[in-house]
Amino acid sequence: MNLIYQIFPNLEKLGPELLECIWATVQMVLISGFISFVFGIFFGSLLIVTKKGGILECLPVYTIIDKAIDILRSVPFIIMLFLLIPLTRIIMGTSLGIEGALVPLIFGTVPFFSRQVETAIAEVDPGLVEASEAMGLSPIEIIFSVYLRESIPGIVRVSMITLISLINLTTMAGTVGAGGVGDFAIRYGYQLHMYDMIWISVIITLIMVTIIQLIGNLILRRTIH
């Protein structure tokens, strides 16, 4: 422990606060990650089945989602954070803290993730869908047991990428007072010139990313045959 305090002299004093910030980041990533996952899978599948030639072809639905994704993806997250304040107030009752950060985090992640899910599902061999239709499966069954089931490895891969980019987004959430590791690094490392606190933030982020990748690879190894 002494050795660590020698390398990171400010840690002794700021340790408890850093732990709080890590917890805030973990909360933001897990909650908004989970909700974004559900929405992303939903919109990604919807894009695949409603597009031209899809099993539930419906071009108006496809075009609306497609355009909405493009528009939302082009808004920089830091701007989205402020742009969504009125909506966040309506949904969460506050625009501050972790609660205030969740809505923009989800809005920042879902379009990106939906697009990635769409790409992952598009990899599924159209022949499998044709075979399933020939077997008399309904569109809903095809979505779950062919499209989603057969693209699990692809979805795991894009989920890893999305989760990591979500960690990236949470560092900006400090601007609405949500705390988190990024906010910690800016406040102490940058504004108070505690360089060791920037380094420890980087190391902690690195550990989080590594854990995500380890879990992802473990799932991949079990699902690819």
Added chain:
Amino acid sequence: MIELKHVTKTFSSSGSSVHAVKDVSLSIADGEVFGIIGFSGAGKSTLVRCINLLERPESGEVLIDGTDLTKLPEKELREFRKKIGMIFQHFNLMPSRTVYNNIGFALRHSGLSKEEKDKKILSLLELVDLQDKKDAYPSQLSGGQKQRVAIARALANDPRILLCDEATSALDPQTTKSILKLLESVNKKLGITMIIITHQMEVVKDICDKVAVMEHGSVVEEGETIEVFSHPRKPVTKSFIETAGSIGKIYDLIAEDSPITRLAPGQKMYLLTYSTDTTREAIISYVSRTYDVDASVSFGNVEVLKDKPLGKLVVIFSGEEENIEKALKYMQDAGIETEELK
């Protein structure tokens, strides 16, 4: 009984429309092995998809035992499809599922208990001779094994019809033979009606009772396999026969003026085509003796079409012109087709 009545399907892409299937009417009896042969782009894959309505024809009727599938609501159509098995050129097995689960996948709505399903899957695996590959994943199987699994899957719901879309086109000749054998035995054992789409003459030749030849979306010739191929009427049918044996080469050789096609004065070269009924008689030696002509066989090919021989011989006759005429007349009367080559 499958009846297609005036089935038409067009695909339109950016303004231009392509007639994939043009006013096709066919009727296929129960238990029959029916081949549909054509070069790529002839519309045969689209036609077979019109039978289980994977492609919905714009006009025409698709009657299976009297039920017009084009008039069924979605849900009933899905139910009906379970009675129509289908296999594909690229097998279309689910890569994330084992062989056992791929077959089980087809049984999800069968209403069978877990034990019954297990029994059913094992008996299907036995039928296609793959008991030992039960827990393998598709990626661990060879092409032929994958197609066997696909056949087992297609048979899971005890269909009365099996659609085979280029089922052997991705396989090597030996594996093709073994898959055709399997299909033939399935047809015999279970009495399933089979519709076989292919561009391979050997497939039709080996197992099809009847055949329809397709070109540019239309059926141009149709009938008993031996009939169609012993008396081809359309160029496309002839070109398929040429792909099957070496006999088509003779036209190239004549065009190139190859030494074996050069004739001495008084000699004539003919292509003789004969089938079942005439093969047993010693026709060549008979005409040779009776009409005093020499007949030398310079090229020959005998195909076996579903157990019936179809022979093609290139014969050079020498002798008096009058005698050759008589000999030819005799052979024509005996049911042999003669075509003067040179």
